[in-house]
Amino acid sequence: MHFVYIIYSKKLDRFYVGETYNLNQRLGYHNSTELNKSSTRKGIPWEMYLSFQVQNRSIARKIESHIKKMKSSTYKKNLRNYPEMVQGLIERYAPGSPR
Numbered sequence: 001m002h003f004v005y006i007i008y009s010k011k012l013d014r015f016y017v018g019e020t021y022n023l024n025q026r027l028g029y030h031n032s033t034e035l036n037k038s039s040t041r042k043g044i045p046w047e048m049y050l051s052f053q054v055q056n057r058s059i060a061r062k063i064e065s066h067i068k069k070m071k072s073s074t075y076k077k078n079l080r081n082y083p084e085m086v087q088g089l090i091e092r093y094a095p096g097s098p099r
Contacts, residue, residue, distance in 0.1 A: 002060040005051040006067070006076055009043030015076050016040055017067045019060035023051055050080045054090055062093045 003023050007016050007030060020026040029035050030046045040046065054060050066089060067076065079085050091097060 001053050001055065002057045003051050003053050004060050004063045004067070006049045006079070007040075007046040008049040009040075009046050011045070012043040014043060015049065015073060016043070016046065017064055017076070019057065019064045021057070023048070049076070050086075052086050052090070055094070059090070059093050059095075063089050066093070 002019060002021050004017070004019050005023060005026065007018075007027065008014070009016070016030070018026065027046065027048055030040045031044050033041065033044065036044070054063065067079070070076075
């Protein structure tokens with residue numbers, strides 16, 4: 001199993017979208033000043049905003065890409081406010097589903 005996640009930085013008032021197999025480890029990385037050398041370091045502390053489980057990494061990466069392409073904070077907020085949107089993404093990118 002794999003996860004798609006959205007984290008939020010109050011400091012930057014910014015969201016970050018990613019995928020991982022281990023949510024706790026990944027959030028720890030984003031919040032580590034020693035390990036994190038990426039662009040998310042500037043936003044420490046990050047908090048988990050939304051996460052959901054998908055069948056495999058391939059699906060997680062497709063959904064992650066879809067969310068990033070939307071380039072909208074409102075879209076990310078709506079994903080949390082309307083769980084049916086998340087379910088729709090999972091169904092849309094499930095193996096064998098028509099796109």
